[in-house]
Amino acid sequence: MSNSNYYIELEEEYGAHNYHPLDVVIEKGEGVWVYDVDGNKYLDCLSAYSALNQGHNHPKIKEAMINQLDRLTLTSRAFRNDKLGLFYKKLSDMTGYEMSLPMNSGAEAVETAIKVARKWAYVTKKIPRYKAEIIVAEGNFHGRTTTIISFTTTEEYKYDFGPFTPGFPVVEYGSIEAIKAAINENTAAIMLEPLQGENGIILPPDGYLKAVAEICKENNILLIADEIQTGLGRTGALFASHHENVRPDITVIGKALSGGFYPVSAVLADKDILGLIQPGEHGSTFGGNPLAAAVGIAALEVIEEEHLIENAQKMGEYILEYLEEIPKKNIMDIRGKGLLIGVELKHELGG
Incomplete structure (x- = not known):
């Protein structure tokens, strides 16, 4: 059993089920990166719904x-x-x-x-x-x-x-x-x-x-x-x-x-x-x-x-341009402003 399963079972057993999160158990965050209990590293594109504009664990x-x-x-x-x-x-x-x-x-x-x-x-x-x-x-x-x-x-x-x-x-x-x-x-x-x-x-x-x-x-x-x-x-x-x-x-x-x-x-x-x-x-x-x-x-x-406002504008324009170049086979729409961006998938893929 992976380390993640242990923590997931604890949540499911003892916590109210008012959320249905992804089965990824994060134990550490630094900047734009998060790490799970099994040693995997992820780019955090959710940023806690914009609560982490400054990044994880800002010094x-x-x-x-x-x-x-x-x-x-x-x-x-x-x-x-x-x-x-x-x-x-x-x-x-x-x-x-x-x-x-x-x-x-x-x-x-x-x-x-x-x-x-x-x-x-x-x-x-x-x-x-x-x-x-x-x-x-x-x-x-x-x-x-x-x-x-x-x-x-x-x-x-x-x-x-x-x-x-x-x-x-x-x-x-x-x-x-x-x-x-x-x-x-x-x-x-x-x-x-x-x-x-x-x-x-x-x-x-x-x-x-x-x-x-x-x-x-x-x-x-x-x-x-x-x-x-x-x-x-x-x-x-x-x-x-x-x-x-x-x-x-x-x-x-x-x-x-x-x-x-x-x-x-x-x-x-x-x-x-x-x-x-x-x-x-x-x-x-x-x-x-x-x-x-x-x-x-x-x-x-x-x-x-750290000029995060200017950076969000600059990086947002860059990311939107990059996303527009992705083949649209599975994408319905790409929209956003600054670094608040959504990629809408087709319904058959869960969009």
Whole structure:
């Protein structure tokens, strides 16, 4: 029996079967390479769904984490710590947003963005209380919490998990007319992925996000961009929304915000939006902890210092050109932006 089989049997016996992973048991990662328990070496083309934009086991992020582990890991937000303010400032300096609200997982950050948008809707836009709606798109993936699966269009994510949360009209992704038709006096926000990742690397028509942003401005609606998978350099821009010179009112980030070392996410917005949240209205025991802040600062510095955004654009163009030269016998489509690329195989091959 191989070493892999031993670990696979342990997972199957004692773990909930909420995933069906490939039967490759990874024990080590370095840069773009991973190694399994049987001594095989693989090029990691998945990059933990963009959580590893900086590569596996990046030395600078690891050093920052080790240094902070020796000092302080958690206080809860009942106290201040000497890293959180620095993290806030780094996020603002790098992204241009005035404020941030740190959480842990991407789904938590999306849930937070929903709460923030609703708060703005009732306090600023004066939508009747508990009537606010947030328009979302078909094929969306924003997480698997109970509110978020309420508006998924992937049946396996929601089957047998109801009842669901109302207030999320679903429209065709890429259709401006569908968005216009869904807007009413209770529309608080439109939440989109600038490029759909989980749905199969789906790029909307050129100009789509810019047109949505203009519609939002005309109708006093917030634009929320879920950049958890597309952000922090993956598509050859800091945020995928930047490809169309769009600055969403709220941007949600995670994954590569820690370089794969620790769960770190955040909601970004200006003070007229995030400043509405008052003490006690939202929180997290671990959100904004000093270890997460130290890791987050280092992860952002690596993106800047190693020019990962420019590299993603350059290497993405190279890889797309290379993939286009492959015979199309078994390939239906190749699409992507930067280093977020999908190769769709024909259905008979599992595509």
